[in-house]
Amino acid sequence: MIKNLLSKILLLLVLFGSFQTTEAQIFKKKNKKEATKPTPKPKKGAIQPYSKVITKEATTDNGLFDVHVVDDKHFYEIPDSLFNREMLMVSRISKTASGIGFGGGKINTQVLRWEKKPKKVLLRVVSYNVFAADSLPVHEAVVNSNFEPVLYAFDIKAFKKDSLNPSTVIEIDDLFKKDVKALGMPDRLRKRYKATRLDDSRSYIETVKSYPLNVEARHVKTYNAGAAPSNGSLGSISIEINNSMVLLPKEPMKRRYFDRRVGWFARGQVDYGLDAQESKTITFLDRWRLEVKDEDMEKFNRGELVEPKKPIIYYVDRATPKQWVPFIKQGIEDWQVAFEAAGFKNAILAMDPPSPEEDPEWSPEDVRYSVVRYLASPIPNANGPHVSDPRSGEILESDINWYHNVMTLLRNWYFVQTAAINPDARNVAFKDEVMGRLIRFVSSHEVGHTLGLPHNMGSSVAYPVDSLRSASFTKKYGTAPSIMDYARFNYVAQPGDGDVALMPNIGVYDKYAIKWGYKPIHGVSAIDEKGTLDDWILEHAGDPLYRFGHQQVGDVVDPSSQTEDLGDNAIKASDYGIQNLKRIVPNLVTWTQEDGKNYDDLKTLYGQVVSQFNR
Numbered sequence: 001m002i003k004n005l006l007s008k009i010l011l012l013l014v015l016f017g018s019f020q021t022t023e024a025q026i027f028k029k030k031n032k033k034e035a036t037k038p039t040p041k042p043k044k045g046a047i048q049p050y051s052k053v054i055t056k057e058a059t060t061d062n063g064l065f066d067v068h069v070v071d072d073k074h075f076y077e078i079p080d081s082l083f084n085r086e087m088l089m090v091s092r093i094s095k096t097a098s099g100i101g102f103g104g105g106k107i108n109t110q111v112l113r114w115e116k117k118p119k120k121v122l123l124r125v126v127s128y129n130v131f132a133a134d135s136l137p138v139h140e141a142v143v144n145s146n147f148e149p150v151l152y153a154f155d156i157k158a159f160k161k162d163s164l165n166p167s168t169v170i171e172i173d174d175l176f177k178k179d180v181k182a183l184g185m186p187d188r189l190r191k192r193y194k195a196t197r198l199d200d201s202r203s204y205i206e207t208v209k210s211y212p213l214n215v216e217a218r219h220v221k222t223y224n225a226g227a228a229p230s231n232g233s234l235g236s237i238s239i240e241i242n243n244s245m246v247l248l249p250k251e252p253m254k255r256r257y258f259d260r261r262v263g264w265f266a267r268g269q270v271d272y273g274l275d276a277q278e279s280k281t282i283t284f285l286d287r288w289r290l291e292v293k294d295e296d297m298e299k300f301n302r303g304e305l306v307e308p309k310k311p312i313i314y315y316v317d318r319a320t321p322k323q324w325v326p327f328i329k330q331g332i333e334d335w336q337v338a339f340e341a342a343g344f345k346n347a348i349l350a351m352d353p354p355s356p357e358e359d360p361e362w363s364p365e366d367v368r369y370s371v372v373r374y375l376a377s378p379i380p381n382a383n384g385p386h387v388s389d390p391r392s393g394e395i396l397e398s399d400i401n402w403y404h405n406v407m408t409l410l411r412n413w414y415f416v417q418t419a420a421i422n423p424d425a426r427n428v429a430f431k432d433e434v435m436g437r438l439i440r441f442v443s444s445h446e447v448g449h450t451l452g453l454p455h456n457m458g459s460s461v462a463y464p465v466d467s468l469r470s471a472s473f474t475k476k477y478g479t480a481p482s483i484m485d486y487a488r489f490n491y492v493a494q495p496g497d498g499d500v501a502l503m504p505n506i507g508v509y510d511k512y513a514i515k516w517g518y519k520p521i522h523g524v525s526a527i528d529e530k531g532t533l534d535d536w537i538l539e540h541a542g543d544p545l546y547r548f549g550h551q552q553v554g555d556v557v558d559p560s561s562q563t564e565d566l567g568d569n570a571i572k573a574s575d576y577g578i579q580n581l582k583r584i585v586p587n588l589v590t591w592t593q594e595d596g597k598n599y600d601d602l603k604t605l606y607g608q609v610v611s612q613f614n615r
């Protein structure tokens, strides 16, 4: 095989008359040597012609890397243009036996770089925990001390000699089947279950799918384990892991540096480049890339609202029950008012995914699409994990997982917190428009997290407790200045207070926070934005509406920043709340009974009354 290939190359070289070059001389010598051997066979692992590796039988999925499956083997065809580009690998547990925590949990995030050598492709790990700006002399020292470890080395199987798009083929089965620690079960679980050894014979690749900007690999790993959580008698544990590899943008987004006075999901990095005696940790925001189009720059500077180059788009999963789709969409687009404070219009949009006929390739796994996913799971919660660029904080994708039983949670809270004044809540099953309004509220809250905002537990304290009994006040301001507080539903208002609002909207604080994090500041570096950012905070110094109070875990030291409190006086608010609970209890039987059903609902909601009392 090699001989054939070399003779062809030789023939070409003869044709082009380039025998004079030293390279060709070397080829010639080698060829002579090989020719003297009696039976020239390709060495095991030698580079072969493309068509011998990726045969006609291959099934191929085109994308960032073309993924080929031939027999049972999986191949990545890496475009040469993507070598040395940075990619983010996010590993999640996608399926487990019961008892290992629920699927979807992130286990590892790292930046990788594929590097091409003459006969090998290396997969290296790039560290972004240590940083110094490129232009500083200290950069080189940081690069050296960060010498990139090799996660895996692959033999090159073939080259595709395409003049426009040359590419390199490697086989990837061993990367996922062998015990590559960074891609497998995290250490903490290995220890807990006394996992000793990976069993290759029971570890395999489930699927590998390629999209324009990401490759998704699902693989099952089985470990021998001394303390397996379920089916202990087997003495082993299997988990399915999803490794998502995402191409990072060539040009990292400009950072925005974090300030404790505004609540934000931020990330830290050790910086050796700052003009200080010692290194220090710098933190910057996780946020979407919202940029002003060049042609709109003048308008923007005049204070006119402009549409961003690329809006934030959320797709609502096809699996979502039809009656809830409009409410989930409203919850998403409710944030438009906040982005208007940042100078943008139509910055966030809700859309239906294309139908399978319109786009058979469309998938929530595609990193280009952020999706509110509807999961039929008994977990009564919704959450919003996001994937962001560790270099800049740019949010690349953010799916929201919406578990079916969120509805149960909403029913329970709304019942115990408002039934005393709200006939709509005096039922086991709410009318669609009532449940829809609650879904819109939760959708907004969860989207808020995916925009970068954490809980603001110091928000609800801005309002005097008695204002929450006023219809005109609550209609205008909601029940708290931020939808990101855990100020759920208005349990303060008493019968006879009239048509009060029962929940918060996107409030004063939310608009301010979005402006602070997203309004572009042009013409200055990220570090030099500090002055403007400071001014934006100081404009509202001392005003409780603009206050951020972080979520306190464990002992509560700041009584004004609590979960579940409402208004500026928690004791007074609780008194009102308890009076309302006393009104609910005598009616529990009537409000929960339905013909032909037992008292399970009564039992559930009585339990809810008791836990509300304890909050």
Ligand SMILES: [Zn+2]
Binding pocket: 445, 446, 449, 455
């Ligand atoms: Zn939340």
